Amino acid sequence: MSIGKFLVRRILQGVFVIWGVVTILFGLRAVSPGDPATLMLGEGATQELVEHVREEEGLNEPIYAQYVDYLQGLVVGDFGYSWQSNRDVEAMVIERVPATVELAVAATIVAVLIAVPLGVISATRRNQPTDYGATLFSLLGISTPNFWLGLMLILVFGVWFGIPHPTLETSPASLAGISVPYPRSVGYSFFDFPTGRRAVGFSEAFVAVVRDRSFSELGVWLQYIALPAITLGTYFTALITRLTRSGMIDELGKPYVTATRAKGLPAVLIRYKHVLRNTMIPIVTVLGLQMGTLMGGAVITETVFNWPGLGLRLIDALHMRDWPLMQGIIVFIAVAFVVINIVVDGLYTYLNPQVSDE
Amino acid sequence: MSEDIIRIRDLSTRFFTAEGQVNAVSDLELTIERGEVFGIVGESGSGKSVTALSVMDLVESPGEITGGSIEYRNPAFADAIRDTHPDAVDGELVDLLAIPRETRQSLRGTSFSMVFQDPESSFNPTLTVGEQLAEAVEVQRRASANPRSTRARTNRSRYSLGSYVLSTVLPSQRYVTDESRNRAVELLELVGIPDPVERADEYPYEYSGGMLQRAMIAQALAGEPDVLIADEPTTALDVTIQAQILDLLSDLQEETGMTILLITHNLGVVAWMCDRVGVMYAGEIVERGQLEDVFDRPTHPYTKGLLGSVPDLEGAGGRLQPIPGNVPSLLDREMPDRCYFADRCPKAMDECLEHPPEFDVEGSDEHAAKCYLAEVEYTESRALPADYFELKDASETDERPVAADDEEPHRTGSGTGQETETTPAGDGSTSGSGGDSE
Numbered sequence: 001m002s003i004g005k006f007l008v009r010r011i012l013q014g015v016f017v018i019w020g021v022v023t024i025l026f027g028l029r030a031v032s033p034g035d036p037a038t039l040m041l042g043e044g045a046t047q048e049l050v051e052h053v054r055e056e057e058g059l060n061e062p063i064y065a066q067y068v069d070y071l072q073g074l075v076v077g078d079f080g081y082s083w084q085s086n087r088d089v090e091a092m093v094i095e096r097v098p099a100t101v102e103l104a105v106a107a108t109i110v111a112v113l114i115a116v117p118l119g120v121i122s123a124t125r126r127n128q129p130t131d132y133g134a135t136l137f138s139l140l141g142i143s144t145p146n147f148w149l150g151l152m153l154i155l156v157f158g159v160w161f162g163i164p165h166p167t168l169e170t171s172p173a174s175l176a177g178i179s180v181p182y183p184r185s186v187g188y189s190f191f192d193f194p195t196g197r198r199a200v201g202f203s204e205a206f207v208a209v210v211r212d213r214s215f216s217e218l219g220v221w222l223q224y225i226a227l228p229a230i231t232l233g234t235y236f237t238a239l240i241t242r243l244t245r246s247g248m249i250d251e252l253g254k255p256y257v258t259a260t261r262a263k264g265l266p267a268v269l270i271r272y273k274h275v276l277r278n279t280m281i282p283i284v285t286v287l288g289l290q291m292g293t294l295m296g297g298a299v300i301t302e303t304v305f306n307w308p309g310l311g312l313r314l315i316d317a318l319h320m321r322d323w324p325l326m327q328g329i330i331v332f333i334a335v336a337f338v339v340i341n342i343v344v345d346g347l348y349t350y351l352n353p354q355v356s357d358e
Numbered sequence: 359m360s361e362d363i364i365r366i367r368d369l370s371t372r373f374f375t376a377e378g379q380v381n382a383v384s385d386l387e388l389t390i391e392r393g394e395v396f397g398i399v400g401e402s403g404s405g406k407s408v409t410a411l412s413v414m415d416l417v418e419s420p421g422e423i424t425g426g427s428i429e430y431r432n433p434a435f436a437d438a439i440r441d442t443h444p445d446a447v448d449g450e451l452v453d454l455l456a457i458p459r460e461t462r463q464s465l466r467g468t469s470f471s472m473v474f475q476d477p478e479s480s481f482n483p484t485l486t487v488g489e490q491l492a493e494a495v496e497v498q499r500r501a502s503a504n505p506r507s508t509r510a511r512t513n514r515s516r517y518s519l520g521s522y523v524l525s526t527v528l529p530s531q532r533y534v535t536d537e538s539r540n541r542a543v544e545l546l547e548l549v550g551i552p553d554p555v556e557r558a559d560e561y562p563y564e565y566s567g568g569m570l571q572r573a574m575i576a577q578a579l580a581g582e583p584d585v586l587i588a589d590e591p592t593t594a595l596d597v598t599i600q601a602q603i604l605d606l607l608s609d610l611q612e613e614t615g616m617t618i619l620l621i622t623h624n625l626g627v628v629a630w631m632c633d634r635v636g637v638m639y640a641g642e643i644v645e646r647g648q649l650e651d652v653f654d655r656p657t658h659p660y661t662k663g664l665l666g667s668v669p670d671l672e673g674a675g676g677r678l679q680p681i682p683g684n685v686p687s688l689l690d691r692e693m694p695d696r697c698y699f700a701d702r703c704p705k706a707m708d709e710c711l712e713h714p715p716e717f718d719v720e721g722s723d724e725h726a727a728k729c730y731l732a733e734v735e736y737t738e739s740r741a742l743p744a745d746y747f748e749l750k751d752a753s754e755t756d757e758r759p760v761a762a763d764d765e766e767p768h769r770t771g772s773g774t775g776q777e778t779e780t781t782p783a784g785d786g787s788t789s790g791s792g793g794d795s796e
Contacts, residue, residue: 259480259574260490262414264467264497264581266517269533273522274482281484352484 010345014338021334022327026070029323030063039321040083079328084320089328092313097332100309102202103302104294106225107233108287115237116283119244120276126249134241141238150231150304157227228305232298236290243286247279281351288344292337361431363584363617364390364413365451369426371405371412372690379690382408382421384641387716390585392431395611395618397632398643399625399664403685405641406621410587413619414470415454415462428454432469432584467497467581475590477570481562487573488558491542492534494580499538501581545576549606568599575606585617592627604630625668629653634724637661640686640698647725657719657727659703697729701747705731707740 037053038045054060058069073080079089122134201221208217251257252275260270299311306312310329317325366388373380383405390396398406411417413428429451439457440447446456454462471494474480481490517533525531539558546554549572562570571591578586588607592600604627611618620631628635629649636646637660645658656662663681683702687693697703700710709730717732719725726732 255474255476255479256482258411258416258418259472259474260482260493261416262466262472262474263494263577264464264471264501265493266533268517268519268522269493272519273533274485278482278484 006345006349007342010342014342017338018331018334022071022074022331023067025327025330026067029327030066032321032323034321035059036083036323040086074331079331080324082317082322082325084317084322084325089324092325093310093328093332096308096310096313098201098203099307100295100298100302100311102225103228103232103298103307103309104291106229107236107294107298108291110229110233111236111240112287115240116244116276118237119241120248120271122241122245123248123252124271131245134245138238138241138245141234142242144234146231146235146300147304149234150227150301153227153231154304228301228307231304232294232301236294239286239290240283243283244279247282248275251275251279277351281348284347284351285344288340288347292340295333295336295340361392362389363392363431364388364619365427365429365431366409366413367427367429369409369412369428370424371408371417371421372424373421375420377689378692380688381641381690381693382688383412386426386642388636388643388646390617390619391634392584392617393615394633395620395631397620397622397628397635397649398638399622399628399635400638401623401685403688404638405688406623406638407589408641409638410472410589410619410621413454413585413587414466414472415459416472423455426455430454430465430469435465435469464501467494467583468501469581469583470585470587471578471581471583473571473574473578473586473588473591476594477567477574478562478594480574481570483562486559486561487565487570488539488542488546488560489534491545491558491573491577491580492538494577495538495541495545496534498581499535499541542576542580545580546573548579549573549576549610551576567595568602571595571599571603572606575603575610579610579614582614583616585619586611587619587621589621590623591620592624593622600627607631625653625664637664640693641688642698642728644699644729645719645727647719648722651719651721651725655719655721655725657725657732658699658729659705659731660699661727663702700742705736706742706746707734707736708742709734709740710742 035050035054036059037050037057040053041049058066061069070080077090079093081087082089082092085092118134118137122131125131205218205221208214257270257275260274265274295310298307298309299314301307302309302311303315310333314326314329316322317329366386369383369386369388370381371383373382386405386409388396388398388409398409400406408417408421411421412423417423429448431450432452433450436447436450436452439452439461443457446453454465481487521531522533525533543554543558546557551557551569551572557565557569562573565573571594575591591607592603595603607618607620608631610616618631620627622628632649634646634648635652636643637652637658638644639660645652645656645661652661653665656665660681663679666679667681669678681702686698686701695713697706697710697712697714700706703710707730714728714730716726716728717730719727719732
């Protein structure tokens with residue numbers, strides 16, 4: 001099958017998936033209690049005003065008409081208005097994407113950098129202390145809940161070691177009664193970076209390094225992201241370690257490895273060019289799927305660390321029963337998931353030539 | 359008669375498994391001469407492949423070579439080794455088991471190479487055939503690039519992880535050079551693969567089994583080895599393809615003059631290809647000699663049994679005569695101190711309760727067999743009763759609740775009573791061994 005045909009098929013499948021997500025969300029919204037107009041206007045609004053808003057927003061139309069209307073909006077990229085802040089949902093989603101992507105990518109990088117070498121070492125020194133250590137680590141990593149790990153990291157690094165972490169000032173950790181002893185003067189609060197921008201995103205830090213040869217922004221960014229990335233990446237690290245270990249052991253037992261050794265090829269090449277590469281084929285799939293999960297699944301981590309990403313905004317929207325915003329965020333996550341999956345399939349084809357022929 | 363290139367003495371290779379020590383190869387004696395095709399023939403589980411892997415140093419944990427020597431004649435190699443390991447060198451012969459592993463493994467590809475049984479699983483499925491052949495060429499190219507090649511080879515572990523990481527970034531640092539790739543195409547052409555240029559860029563799954571076996575032979579030739587070990591090279595192939603592959607091997611052997619150690623369970627293949635033959639049973643060579651010695655004047659009843667189980671087209675009629683029983687267990691504690699074949703032997707006698715040494719047999723100088731029949735005439739009066747081993751088995755079965763429900767007729771008891779609980783009941787691989795308790 002050609003790559004074009006493959007892409008077209010996958011994209012059509014993806015569109016169908018997204019339509020399903022959209023429809024289910026719309027259905028949930030339709031059956032959930034509460035009058036949107038009242039939610040928008042607040043408790044004290046007059047009956048006439050509520051009626052006016054209902055009429056204006058098309059809330060008096062039959063439900064199928066509202067559905068068609070909503071779909072039409074989505075097709076042209078109009079997700080509607082947030083009931084709470086009255087802003088465009090698209091803008092509210094887009095502005096939070098970089099923080100979430102940064103976190104997801106950082107967590108993945110942490111995971112891959114730790115997990116793959118650990119898995120390789122574990123597999124090549126099977127049943128030795130190193131292997132037991134790695135296995136224990138991955139067991140712990142898989143069974144530790146995210147929110148607990150996040151709080152513990154804050155406790156240990158933030159409170160005990162006093163490593164400043166500006167995002168914590170209003171985080172649930174401080175709300176939970178763990179005192180977070182940062183003097184305000186420590187540095188920047190996430191939302192008012194001295195330059196007047198939203199926060200130190202990676203892009204700002206990168207620009208600062210390239211243009212101004214200044215690494216301080218990068219340092220601040222790393223300070224921001226380190227603990228959330230570790231928190232989000234731990235489960236993932238443990239998972240990839242296990243997959244790498246078992247995949248590598250499996251692969252090392254295959255006859256071609258013996259045949260490759262018989263050729264006299266250096267051990268490094270056998271281990272990495274042959275065995276690890278083949279081990280990575282299934283792992284890339286998991287990696288991709290997990291990236292999608294990280295995009296949406298960072299909700300807990302973002303909440304614990306007050307990380308200004310999509311997950312935190314989703315929680316806010318949920319609390320406020322801000323349906324259009326909620327729908328917008330979830331649809332966005334669904335789209336991201338589908339796109340990542342298509343990319344992963346493409347990569348898979350590259351790694352395993354046999355797939356492209358089937 | 360030319361000089362010997364490999365001399366194996368008392369080679370023992372054992373596997374240390376949860377069930378106990380498995381003597382896959384015990385006290386094996388073997389001499390292979392330069393330029394000949396030596397065949398090792400035997401049933402599956404007789405230790406043929408482990409012998410080959412031992413020569414290649416490819417025995418993997420839990421397996422281990424526990425004793426003996428494998429001497430290899432190579433003057434240049436002997437000179438290179440002499441300074442550092444004088445004990446290992448004897449004239450032009452180097453004892454491979456007495457030199458460091460790394461040095462020994464440097465002989466892979468360039469001195470010894472191997473053709474495996476199943477070509478489809480012996481190639482990495484995700485690299486092109488050309489790339490994999492080019493790797494083998496590169497091993498040889500790098501080994502001979504340095505005039506003090508042997509020393510350079512022993513330092514091959516210098517190819518570190520750093521070198522590999524660098525090569526993934528810089529194409530110029532890749533292990534495999536274009537030169538080697540071109541040579542790989544030539545090799546494909548040499549073994550008769552049409553359109554070698556295009557085929558080199560294809561993946562193993564795009565090849566047929568026979569084509570892939572040709573490619574594997576090409577890969578084994580890449581290092582211009584002294585000895586090619588072919589481990590059941592035709593077993594996984596169609597009969598028609600088998601003939602082609604054997605022809606190819608013969609032709610290449612004639613052209614290059616290399617030595618071939620051919621391992622097979624197929625007597626037809628042996629008859630076609632080999633100059634000399636060794637018959638393996640239970641980890642040792644029970645009969646060896648020139649092809650005619652073994653085929654026309656077999657002495658060991660096992661050899662006779664093997665020959666008797668081959669259909670004869672000319673003398674058609676009559677049923678095939680299979681050898682009764684199973685391959686014996688190679689578990690150390692189940693191996694009796696007698697002729698390992700006695701329990702399946704139609705001519706077992708009192709003498710056979712002692713392990714036979716190797717006797718010279720009539721025929722060429724090399725014809726020898728580990729069987730008392732070479733010395734003693736078979737007489738009914740000295741024969742063991744037909745149910746000798748079964749009775750022994752029965753007397754032991756009483757003590758063995760695990761094996762009580764095992765109805766396999768040739769199952770015999772294992773060595774000692776107290777250990778038998780760990781023996782998996784009904785497992786064919788452990789049955790048929792002798793029941794000689796100590």
